[in-house]
Amino acid sequence: MVAVQETIDQVKAIDVDQYKYGFVTDIESELAPKGLNEDIIRFISAKKSEPEWMLEWRLDAFRRWKTMEEPSWARVHYPKIDFEDLHYYAAPKTAEGPKNLDEVDPILLDTYKKLGIPLSEQEILAGIAPEHRIAVDAVFDSVSVATTFKEELAKAGVIFCPISEAIRDYPDLVKQYLGTVVPVTDNFYATLNSAVFSDGSFVYIPKGVRCPMELSTYFRINEQNTGQFERTLIIADEGSYVSYLEGCTAPQRDENQLHAAVVELVALEGAEIKYSTVQNWFPGDAEGKGGIYNFVTKRGDCRGDNSKIAWTQVETGSAITWKYPSCILRGDNSVGEFYSIAISNGYQQVDSGTKMIHLGKNTSSRIISKGISAGRSQNTYRGQVSAHRKAKNARNFTQCDSLLIGDQCGAHTVPYIESKNATAVFEHEATTSKISDDQMFYCLARGLNEEEAVALIVNGFVRDVIQQLPMEFAVEAQKLIGISLEGSVG
C-alpha cells in the first residue's frame, strides 16, 4: 500500500513544474491590440496580404460567431474565457518578409533547437538518412517562419507551405477545399478560428504520389495572452499517400492561453492520410494554475472510394483538452482509424475522443483509446459512431481502456452509438484498470524503482497505440510518457 501511495505522491509531485519546455523566447513581437472586432480581422488579413475573398470569408465567419454560444456539454470546467482580453495576432517582428532559412532570426532557430526540432537544413542533412528526413513547417505563434525541404517536395509535385502562402499562391485549391470538411459554422471554436486563423500548414499531394518524406509541423505558443488559431488543410489527391506529424509545446505561464485550431483532411479516391500528433503543451502548475486551453476541431473526410484516414495522437499536455479528431467515411469501402493515448495528471481535464460517421457502403472504422489518469485529473473519452441509412455493412470496432494511477483521479467513457442501417455492426469494448500493488511489487522486486515501474507498466498499457506511430514519434512519445509520469527523473 505504502509503495503505491508513494508513487501517487511522486506522480502528483511531478507536476508540471518540471515542464521541460517551459522557457520563453525573448524576442520582440508584433501584437494586434487586444479584443476582437472587424477591424482586427481586417488587420490580420492585411498583415497576410490576403485576397479580398479571404477577408470576406473571415468576416462572414466572425458575424456568425457573434451569434453563437460557447458549448458546455464537455466534462471540463474553467473560468469563463474573456474573448475581448486576448490578442488575436502575434508575430515575431523579425519574421516578416521572405522566409528563407538564412533570414530566420537565430533566436528563433535556437528556440527550435531547445524544442529538439531539426529545423536547420544542414543539421538534418548531416544527421538523418534521406528516407528518414522530415520536412518541418514550424509555426511560431502566428507566423510560419521557415519551411524546409520545400524544393525537394516540389520536385515530387507536393505542395507543403504555410497556409497564408497557399492562399496567395494556390487560391484555387484553397477555395475548393477550405471549410468543406469543417464548415465555417461547425462549432463555436471552429467559427472563431475561421474568423481569425493566423497561420498553419497547407499540404497538397498530387494524384498517385507517395509523399517522399514525413511532413511535420511543430506548434509552439510563445506570446503571452495570445490565442493560437492554426488552420491546417491537407489534401491527398487520388491514389496518393502522406504521413503528417504534428508536435506541440508551449512555454510555462501563469495565465491560461487559448488554442483553437482547425485541421481539415481530404482524402480522394484511393488516397491515404496518416496524421499523428504528439501534444505536450504546458498543463498548468501543481496548483492547477496556468496552462493551455486546447479547443480543437480536427476532421478528415474520406471523400473518395477506398480512401483511408488514420489519426494517431499522444496527448500529455494542456490544462484543458477538448478534442475529437473525426472521420467522415463518405466514399465506399473507406476506412477511418483513431488511435489515442491521453495522459492527464495534476489538475488537467481531458475530454477527448473521436467521431466515425459512416455514410458510404462497406465502410469500416477502428478506435483504440488509451486513457491514463493520475493526480487529480479527469479524463473523459467521448466517442460517436454512427451509420447513415445508406451505410450498408458499416463496421466499427472500439476498444477503450482506462488506467487509473492513484484514487483522486477520474476516468469516464461516454460512447454514442447510432445506426440507421440494419446491416451495420458496431462493437464496443471498455476496460478500467489500476496499476495493482502486485504489479508494482513485482517490478520493484526486479530492481526497478517506482518511477521506472510506473513508466514501464504505462508503456505496456499504451503499446497498441505506440505501434501506430512513425518511428521518430514512437521514441519521442515513450520518453514523453516517462516525463509526464515520472517524479524526479530529469
Place this chain on the structure above:
Amino acid sequence: MLEIKNLHAKVDGNEILRGVNLTVKPGEIHAIMGPNGSGKSTLSYVLSGKEDYEITEGSITYNGEDMLELGPDERAAAGMFLAFQYPIEIPGVATMTFLKTALNAQRKARGLEEMPTPEFMKLVREKAADLNVTPEMLRRPLNVGFSGGEKKRAEILQMSLLEPTLCILDETDSGLDIDALRIVSEGVNKLRSPERSMIVITHYQRLLDHIVPDVVHVLSKGRIVKTGGKELALELEKNGYADFVDEKAA
C-alpha cells in the same frame, strides 16, 4: 550471509510469522518445507520487502546490512531475488523489454553503465536457450497467457540473467511436469556457486531430488519447528506434515 532473527510479521492484524530464526551462509542451499498456509510465501515476501506486512519484532540482515530499512528495489540491488509462486502479468510489456529494463535498473543502482543492446540480446538468447524459452516467448508480454510451466521458466530466466547472490524460490516446482522440472532444476543448479545462497521453498520433496539442499527446515504456523539434513525431506515425504501440524509448535 543472510540472518533472520526472531522475525514476527502481521498481515491485516493476523500474525503469520511468529518468531522465525534462520541463518544462510554463502554457497548454502536451504530448503523450507511446510504445509499449506504455514507462512512460506509470507516469509519470501517479507524477505523481499513487500509492503503489506507489518514487522512487529525481529530483524533481517544481509551481508551485515539491515534489510528492513530498504525497499524491494534496493534489496534487489543488494543481490536478493524472489522467484514468485504466482508470477504477475505485465500486459503490453514484452518479456525481452522487461528483462532489459530490470537488468539496466539494477546496473544503474550499482553505478554501472547500461548494457549495450547487442551484448544484452546475445546474453538473453544464450540463457533462454538453456531454459527452453523460445524467441517467440520473449516477444510476448511477460506472463500474459503463459502456461504454469512457462511462467516458472521465465522466473528462472530472470534469475539467471540478474545473477543475484541470494535466490528465494517459492514453490518453483508447482505446475511443472517432470521434463520442465528437470529443465528448471538444471537452470537453478547452474547458478550454484560458493558465493550464492539459495532458499528453496517447496511443499513436495521431489524438487529436492533435483536441487539437493544442504539444510532442510520445516515451517509450521509461522515458526521453524525442525531443522535437519536432506534426509529430513524424505522423512516428511513418508510421514507427511501431520506430526508438525498437531504439535502446536513447541
